[in-house]
Amino acid sequence: MGIDTVLVVCSGNTCRSPMAAAYLRQALDEAGAPGVRVESAGLHAVPGLPAAAEAQEAVARDGLSLAEHRSRPLDEAAVAAADLILAMTRAQADELRRRFPAVAERVALWREWAAGSPLADADVPDPIGQGLADYQILARQLRREAAMLARRIAAAATGGRGTGSEGEGPRAALDAAEGRSASSEEAQAIPQPIPAPAAGGRPLRVAIGSDHAGFDLKRELIAFLEERGIEVIDVGTHDRASCDYPDYARAACAKVIAGEADRAVLICGTGIGMAIAANKVPGIRAACCTEPYSARLTRQDNDSNVLTLGARVVGPGMAREIVATWLETPFAGGRHQRRLDKIATMEREFLQGEGFTGAAGAGAHPQATPGSPAREG
Numbered sequence: 050m051g052i053d054t055v056l057v058v059c060s061g062n063t064c065r066s067p068m069a070a071a072y073l074r075q076a077l078d079e080a081g082a083p084g085v086r087v088e089s090a091g092l093h094a095v096p097g098l099p100a101a102a103e104a105q106e107a108v109a110r111d112g113l114s115l116a117e118h119r120s121r122p123l124d125e126a127a128v129a130a131a132d133l134i135l136a137m138t139r140a141q142a143d144e145l146r147r148r149f150p151a152v153a154e155r156v157a158l159w160r161e162w163a164a165g166s167p168l169a170d171a172d173v174p175d176p177i178g179q180g181l182a183d184y185q186i187l188a189r190q191l192r193r194e195a196a197m198l199a200r201r202i203a204a205a206a207t208g209g210r211g212t213g214s215e216g217e218g219p220r221a222a223l224d225a226a227e228g229r230s231a232s233s234e235e236a237q238a239i240p241q242p243i244p245a246p247a248a249g250g251r252p253l254r255v256a257i258g259s260d261h262a263g264f265d266l267k268r269e270l271i272a273f274l275e276e277r278g279i280e281v282i283d284v285g286t287h288d289r290a291s292c293d294y295p296d297y298a299r300a301a302c303a304k305v306i307a308g309e310a311d312r313a314v315l316i317c318g319t320g321i322g323m324a325i326a327a328n329k330v331p332g333i334r335a336a337c338c339t340e341p342y343s344a345r346l347t348r349q350d351n352d353s354n355v356l357t358l359g360a361r362v363v364g365p366g367m368a369r370e371i372v373a374t375w376l377e378t379p380f381a382g383g384r385h386q387r388r389l390d391k392i393a394t395m396e397r398e399f400l401q402g403e404g405f406t407g408a409a410g411a412g413a414h415p416q417a418t419p420g421s422p423a424r425e426g
């Protein structure tokens with residue numbers, strides 16, 4: 050079977066599924082398959098609601114409009130017309146299969162299909178009630194995933210028709226179109242889009258360094274970054290012989306401070322030694338992360354320019370998730386900039402030898418500045 054119609058499903062059909070459908074339509078156009086219809090619906094949708102204002106604003110940055118979108122509950126007709134039904138969460142996929150057993154084999158998870166392989170956490174989180182920044186992060190993820198999905202769907206739409214027998218479902222059609230078996234390891238090697246380029250439209254440049262404990266993970270991450278079009282500057286170490294992490298923290302941070310790299314990733318056993326060393330360099334804001342949530346927030350709130358990882362703490366899969374999240378999350382600015390300015394002031398004062406006896410002494414204490422904007426959330 051080919052793929053003529055894709056149905057994207059979430060719960061209320063006001064945030065995730067309309068955003069995902071909009072990005073998938075755009076990506077299919079770009080992938081040369083504009084004829085594939087993309088619909089969206091909600092398992093528990095109230096009919097006729099507009100898309101959430103934050104969802105509209107987030108996708109508008111990519112030239113998409115959800116102004117005409119109105120939520121619609123999922124019904125038999127929509128399900129029957131779809132060749133591929135993509136749920137945002139496992140719970141939704143299960144509910145779809147329960148409610149519409151006749152089309153159970155056409156149900157798949159959006160995120161797993163985008164990745165091309167089963168994921169530990171394949172759910173697309175519900176941004177409802179969150180701020181615009183969360184919608185923007187979701188929008189970037191959906192756009193990236195839509196590009197991957199569109200390539201697979203376009204291949205099935207053009208080359209997969211008639212290649213599968215009735216009842217094999219969309220996985221067989223996609224795999225046949227791509228010339229691979231569903232279990233092939235190649236399914237994990239779907240080309241990835243390039244993350245947002247650095248200023249000036251050039252590829253992002255990332256310095257990467259490790260000690261002996263981080264050497265193997267560094268190699269894996271270099272491949273991961275280069276596959277995504279990122280320019281990688283490897284400052285060493287270049288083998289597993291015991292060495293000292295501050296040397297590589299210093300070398301990578303020097304690249305960032307000199308403007309030769311936009312950011313740096315540093316790996317040691319725990320990630321902690323690298324963070325301590327990197328944070329000695331004025332202008333460096335290094336964050337040690339063990340999961341993607343902190344990676345997102347340290348970009349959003351701290352504008353961290355160095356990420357440190359512990360190869361004895363996180364596995365390669367988690368490390369890749371952390372790095373991808375950290376690279377694609379922008380700094381939120383606003384009140385966070387004020388706090389970064391205070392850190393920069395501390396650095397300046399210490400560099401000038403003033404320590405805590407200088408101007409920072411009084412002003413840095415919140416109680417010394419009643420009514421200061423520092424008291425805001």
Ligand SMILES: O=C[C@H](O)[C@H](O)[C@H](O)COP(=O)(O)O
Nearest residue numbers: 262317318319320321322323
């Ligand atoms: O924070 C420091 C790092 O985790 C180092 O990778 C670690 O201390 C190296 O230890 P060892 O020399 O015992 O391999």
